[in-house]
Amino acid sequence: MKKIAVLGHGVVGSGVMEILTRNRKLLERQAGEAVEAAYVLDRRSFPGLAYQDRMIQSIDPVLEDPEVAVVLEAMGGVEPAFTWLSACLKQGKSVVTSNKELVAEKGDVLLALAREHGAWFLFEASVGGGIPVLQPMRESLTANHITEVAGILNGTTNFILTRMFGEGASFGEALALAQELGYAEQDPAADVEGHDACRKICILASIAFGSHFCPREVHTKGITRISAQDVAWAARWGGTVKLIGRARRTADGRAALEVAPMLVPNSCLLSRVDGVNNAVRVTGDMVGETMFYGPGAGKLPTASAMIGDLVTALTQPANSRPLAWGPEKPGSLQPWEESIAQAFLRVSGMDREELETFYPGCRFLDGPEGEELALITAPATQGELDAAGQAAEAAGGKVLSRVTLLEDDR
Ligand code: HSE
Numbered sequence: 001m002k003k004i005a006v007l008g009h010g011v012v013g014s015g016v017m018e019i020l021t022r023n024r025k026l027l028e029r030q031a032g033e034a035v036e037a038a039y040v041l042d043r044r045s046f047p048g049l050a051y052q053d054r055m056i057q058s059i060d061p062v063l064e065d066p067e068v069a070v071v072l073e074a075m076g077g078v079e080p081a082f083t084w085l086s087a088c089l090k091q092g093k094s095v096v097t098s099n100k101e102l103v104a105e106k107g108d109v110l111l112a113l114a115r116e117h118g119a120w121f122l123f124e125a126s127v128g129g130g131i132p133v134l135q136p137m138r139e140s141l142t143a144n145h146i147t148e149v150a151g152i153l154n155g156t157t158n159f160i161l162t163r164m165f166g167e168g169a170s171f172g173e174a175l176a177l178a179q180e181l182g183y184a185e186q187d188p189a190a191d192v193e194g195h196d197a198c199r200k201i202c203i204l205a206s207i208a209f210g211s212h213f214c215p216r217e218v219h220t221k222g223i224t225r226i227s228a229q230d231v232a233w234a235a236r237w238g239g240t241v242k243l244i245g246r247a248r249r250t251a252d253g254r255a256a257l258e259v260a261p262m263l264v265p266n267s268c269l270l271s272r273v274d275g276v277n278n279a280v281r282v283t284g285d286m287v288g289e290t291m292f293y294g295p296g297a298g299k300l301p302t303a304s305a306m307i308g309d310l311v312t313a314l315t316q317p318a319n320s321r322p323l324a325w326g327p328e329k330p331g332s333l334q335p336w337e338e339s340i341a342q343a344f345l346r347v348s349g350m351d352r353e354e355l356e357t358f359y360p361g362c363r364f365l366d367g368p369e370g371e372e373l374a375l376i377t378a379p380a381t382q383g384e385l386d387a388a389g390q391a392a393e394a395a396g397g398k399v400l401s402r403v404t405l406l407e408d409d410r
Helices: 011-022 024-031 060-064 081-090 100-116 134-138 155-167 171-180 195-209 228-237 299-315 352-358 382-394
Strands: 002-007 035-041 068-073 094-097 146-152 239-249 255-265 277-284 288-295 343-348 372-376 398-405
Touching (some): 002 011, 011 024, 011 035, 011 299, 024 299, 060 081, 068 081, 068 299, 081 094, 081 100, 094 100, 100 195, 134 195, 155 239, 195 255, 228 255, 228 372, 228 398, 343 382, 352 372, 352 382
Parallel strands (some): 068 094, 255 398
Antiparallel strands (some): 146 239, 146 277, 343 398
8 A cells, every 4th residue: 555645635635635535446556556645734624524534733744654655735835835845855755746836936946855865746736737738848848949838827817807708707706706616826816916827837937948937037917907998909809818928938048938918819729718727838849839728727637637646656766757957047037128029009198190109110900989099019129118108108198008919910
């Protein structure tokens, strides 16, 4: 029998326990012997659980039991997870986690510890919920230099946008339902302000480009200012608005990372990813464009990814798969202001002729007669677009919204 421990009995941790029970026989076949969660750690108590006798409130029994081979962590947050998992790795216990914040902040350190102590540190569930994307990127796409990773990386915001603009729900109603379904973070600001997607694009970029990227360095904007007018204009233009995380290799070899609502053309598969689903588009220099799609959040999909990693940790020699990256490289991130983009703008208080002086080469969109105009700018740096907006506002205009285009305007 293989002994494991589960840290955290929230949405994902309880999902892990459910899969271990429901698919017990299947897992026994795949792992070569029975798998038992000998310890389930949570500060809360859950009266009536079938495994009540295995609930613990301190990490000590896990650290004191040499038979625990793998620790699955679904508590979230950097601490105490970092301290506890570091201690497990130092004992040679493998670690599987769904904790995006931890991997985005400390992934390079934990990977190094795992290497040093002959253990696994695996985190497929930290990006894209149930979608297999991290291991395929490192294994199946290993022949490629990855040139871009872009995708819908947060289920809650995609669920909210789909409900608001597809079904007319209010922001509050859509968020409450996402919370009820177990998609949202404990503090939903992490979802709606883009921080969760930022952690995930940092993990993807670290894998793609081989060094650690820190969320605090990445330009991040959430969905709270996206309005029905933006979505209506996007539809007239031939697309929709999605919260996108994107990491690109720049011509000078740096990396450009950002998270923001973006205008996505209907011709792009990402425009059709709705509800809690996520999709990650990975572009390699040899393979071209690939797409990974599926449920990006939720109890069983996320737990499914953790159990996949668990079976790897139980059956394969530690670190026999090339999932690793080095420490942060100063200067490797292009400042957002230097990145070149086209933007969609809604502006009031100015006519076309005046606007063209601030946005030379722009293209106006056809729409209803009214106080506002909508346009697509010519390619410019984000810094130049900031400056043009400030100048237009100083001259009496009002920039009502600015949304970056995912693809160049046709
Ligand atoms: N809150 C996250 C989301 C959970 O909505 O995508 C999955 O990481």
